[in-house]
Amino acid sequence: MSTAKKEYKRVTVKSLVDMKKNGEKISMLTAYDYSMAKIVDSANVDVILVGDSASNVMAGHETTLPITLDQMIYHAASVIRAVDRALVVVDIPFGSYQSDPKEALRSAIRIMKESGAHAVKLEGGVEIKESVKRILNAGIPVMGHLGLTPQSIYKFGTYTVRAKEEEEAEKLMEDAKLLEKLGCFGIVLEKIPADLTKKVSESISIPTIGIGGGKYADGQVLVIHDLLGMTHEFNPRFLRRYMNLYEDMGKAISDYVSDVKKKDFPSDDEQY
């Protein structure tokens, strides 16, 4: 598994756009720490997202709002140290880009400079137009994120499917075209109807990456802990679990506890 990576060149923002052109689907997963990123990168995932979902998965917060820019940089720097092949994209966290475009650029620069990341991701469309422009003008690649945007959860109140109404669907299409025009290299489409993902993906030349966006997206993204079955209480329809690590890890750990209690561990061979 880990030997395969040497066959490949580094993934770049350009290779992702080329993959869309060639009809090759893009794989993207989150990682927040060195050990996990090492495994994800070695398995040839194209894009690693240091998501602000770290706020939920790593820190135990209910939403993505509390995580700070410093904390995101810490996670991103750990991931960067592990990665040889994947493109590493980092979420700019809530509160570090919404105030004004200069703040947005300062946050993006801090992420690039202090973590070594390759690109940043921001949530929203026309509302963040000036910020996206400014970051792109500084030579920093930007990924968009439309549909269910968790940093705005309190505006909506629920995590239900977005853009089901005609008007919202039209706005999302406009936002996607705008992000493409500004120069973004890709757009995450979260929890929107599959037919809207299809229309958007056919209308723009940059790749769409779906999470609950259906089969017509140019790529897919999941939170690594969800895929591995570590988050056993998170059960949206779009999630395919490839393991049940919550149970398996629990079993391994209780076996260890029991071995210690039984004085079975360590054995004669496991000591000096």
Ligand SMILES: Nc1nc(=O)c2c([nH]1)NC[C@@H]1CN(c3ccc(C(=O)N[C@@H](CCC(=O)O)C(=O)O)cc3)CN21
């Ligand atoms: N572990 C984890 N996985 C994620 O995909 C993820 C996070 N955390 N944290 C940040 C955001 C939040 N995301 C979410 C959150 C909820 C749903 C969702 O579908 N929730 C409910 C349905 C709620 C409703 O219909 O009102 C569910 O079925 O679990 C989807 C994506 C995606 N991101």
Ligand SMILES: CC(C)C(=O)C(=O)O
């Ligand atoms: C779910 C993905 C797209 C994300 O933004 C995150 O993990 O923070």
Ligand SMILES: [Mg+2]
């Ligand atoms: Mg995010």
